[in-house]
Amino acid sequence: MRSTIAVDGFRKLTAMSRATVSQFAGVRDLVKYVPRRALLYIPGSNQKMLDKVPNIKADCVVLELEDGVAMTSKHLARQQVVKSVDRLMTNRHDLKCFELGIRVNSVSSGLIEEDVTELSKAEHLPNAFMVPKVDSSEELAAVFDVFRRHYGAKRVMDTNTRLVIWIESARGMLDMPRILASALNLHKNSGFFKLDAVVFGSDDYCADIGAQRSADGNELVWARQRFVACCKAFQLQAIDAVFIDLKDMGGLKKYSEEGHRWGFTGKQVIHPSQVEIVQNAFMPTAEKVEWATELVHAFSQHESQGKGAFQFRGQMIDRPLLLQALNIVQMVERVGQQS
Ligand SMILES: CC(C)(COP(=O)(O)OP(=O)(O)OC[C@H]1O[C@@H](n2cnc3c(N)ncnc32)[C@H](O)[C@@H]1OP(=O)(O)O)[C@@H](O)C(=O)NCCC(=O)NCCSC(=O)C[C@](C)(O)C(=O)O
Ligand SMILES: [Mg+2]
Incomplete structure (x- = not known):
C-alpha cells in the first residue's frame, strides 16, 4: 500500500532536498x-x-x-x-x-x-x-x-x-x-x-x-x-x-x-x-523522496570526481535517472514552499 508522507517527515525531506539541490546548482538548471x-x-x-x-x-x-x-x-x-x-x-x-x-x-x-x-x-x-x-x-x-x-x-x-x-x-x-x-x-x-x-x-x-x-x-x-x-x-x-x-x-x-x-x-x-x-x-512516497534526495547527492559527489555513471543501491545510475530524481526533489521542494 502507498504510504503517505507524515507532515514532520515531509518538512524534513523538503529541507533536505532543498539543501541537496542548492549544492548542485548546475544540475538544477537542467530541469525547471x-x-x-x-x-x-x-x-x-x-x-x-x-x-x-x-x-x-x-x-x-x-x-x-x-x-x-x-x-x-x-x-x-x-x-x-x-x-x-x-x-x-x-x-x-x-x-x-x-x-x-x-x-x-x-x-x-x-x-x-x-x-x-x-x-x-x-x-x-x-x-x-x-x-x-x-x-x-x-x-x-x-x-x-x-x-x-x-x-x-x-x-x-x-x-x-x-x-x-x-x-x-x-x-x-x-x-x-x-x-x-x-x-x-x-x-x-x-x-x-x-x-x-x-x-x-x-x-x-x-x-x-x-x-x-x-x-x-x-x-x-x-x-x-x-x-x-x-x-x-x-x-x-x-x-x-x-x-x-x-x-x-x-x-x-x-x-x-x-x-x-x-x-x-x-x-x-x-x-x-x-x-x-x-x-x-x-x-511521491516518503521512500521515493528519500531515494531521490540521496541519489542527487551521490550524483553530485561522483560528478565532482569526473564519473558520469555509477552504482547506487545496486542500480546503475546515469543522467535519465538523475533527471527523474531531480523532478521528485524539485516537486517536493516547490510543494513545500506552497503549503
Ligand atoms: C461541474 C460544474 C459546472 C459544477 O459547478 P457548480 O457551481 O454546480 O458546483 P457547486 O458544487 O455548486 O460549486 C460549489 C462552489 O465551488 C465553485 N466551483 C465549482 N466548480 C469550480 C471550478 N471549476 N473552479 C472554481 N470554482 C468552482 C462554485 O462557483 C461554488 O462557489 P460558491 O460556493 O462560492 O458559490 C463546475 O464545477 C465546472 O464548471 N467545472 C469545470 C467544467 C469544465 O471546464 N469542463 C471542461 C473541461 S473537461 C473536458 O473538456 C474534457 C476533456 C478533458 O477535454 C476530455 O476528456 O475530452
Ligand atoms: Mg475534450
Whole structure:
C-alpha cells in the first residue's frame, strides 16, 4: 500500500532536498520542474469562478475557452479571460498555483483564430498556452502560425511561456510520437513555446472510438498506458483523464492512485473539491523522496570526481535517472514552499 508522507517527515525531506539541490546548482538548471499533480479547469465564461483563482491551490489552473464554455458564451469568455490574465499575471507572485494556463479552442474547431486575436490584446502572456484535440503534427504548424501572426514573432519566440497539448482521438493517439517530436522540434528550431506536458482527453477519445464508459474503465486501459509510454519516451509530463462523478470521492482517490502507479504525473480536475485528493495521490512516497534526495547527492559527489555513471543501491545510475530524481526533489521542494 502507498504510504503517505507524515507532515514532520515531509518538512524534513523538503529541507533536505532543498539543501541537496542548492549544492548542485548546475544540475538544477537542467530541469525547471512545474508540478502538475492537479490541473483544474475554470470556465472563462464564469466570472465568479475566475474571481476565485488567486486562492486556488491546484498546481495548475486552466482558464478554459474550449468545451467548458458554451458556443453562445465564447465571446464573453474570451473577454473575461483577457482581463483575468492581466490581473492575475500582474500579481503572479500572490497566486497559489504554480502555473496559470489558457486553453484555447482546437485548430479543427475553426475558433482558434478568434481566440488568439482576442487573447493577444492582453498585455501579459500566461505561464502556458494549452491546445486541445491535436490530431496531427501539421496542426502544430497551424498553431504556431496563428500565434505568430497575432502576437508577433518576438512575443511567442522569446518567452518562457510553455505549451501543453491534449491528445483526444484515435488518430492523435496513434500518431503521438510524431506529434510530440514535432512540438519539441518546433521549440528547438524556432523558439516557439516549449512543450512541457500532454493531457489525455478521455471523454473525446471515447466518443471518437465509439467506446461506452464503464465503472471499471477497462475501455481506456490500452490508451492510458500507451499515452504514458509516449509522453515518458519524450520526457514529458503525462496528465490523466478527468473523473466526472463529482460526488464519488472514493472513486476519484482510487483512479488517482492508479494513475500515479501507472506513471502519470497528474490528473485533470473539474471541481475544487477534487483538488486535494488528487494532489495527495500524486505526491511521491516518503521512500521515493528519500531515494531521490540521496541519489542527487551521490550524483553530485561522483560528478565532482569526473564519473558520469555509477552504482547506487545496486542500480546503475546515469543522467535519465538523475533527471527523474531531480523532478521528485524539485516537486517536493516547490510543494513545500506552497503549503
Ligand atoms: C461541474 C460544474 C459546472 C459544477 O459547478 P457548480 O457551481 O454546480 O458546483 P457547486 O458544487 O455548486 O460549486 C460549489 C462552489 O465551488 C465553485 N466551483 C465549482 N466548480 C469550480 C471550478 N471549476 N473552479 C472554481 N470554482 C468552482 C462554485 O462557483 C461554488 O462557489 P460558491 O460556493 O462560492 O458559490 C463546475 O464545477 C465546472 O464548471 N467545472 C469545470 C467544467 C469544465 O471546464 N469542463 C471542461 C473541461 S473537461 C473536458 O473538456 C474534457 C476533456 C478533458 O477535454 C476530455 O476528456 O475530452
Ligand atoms: Mg475534450
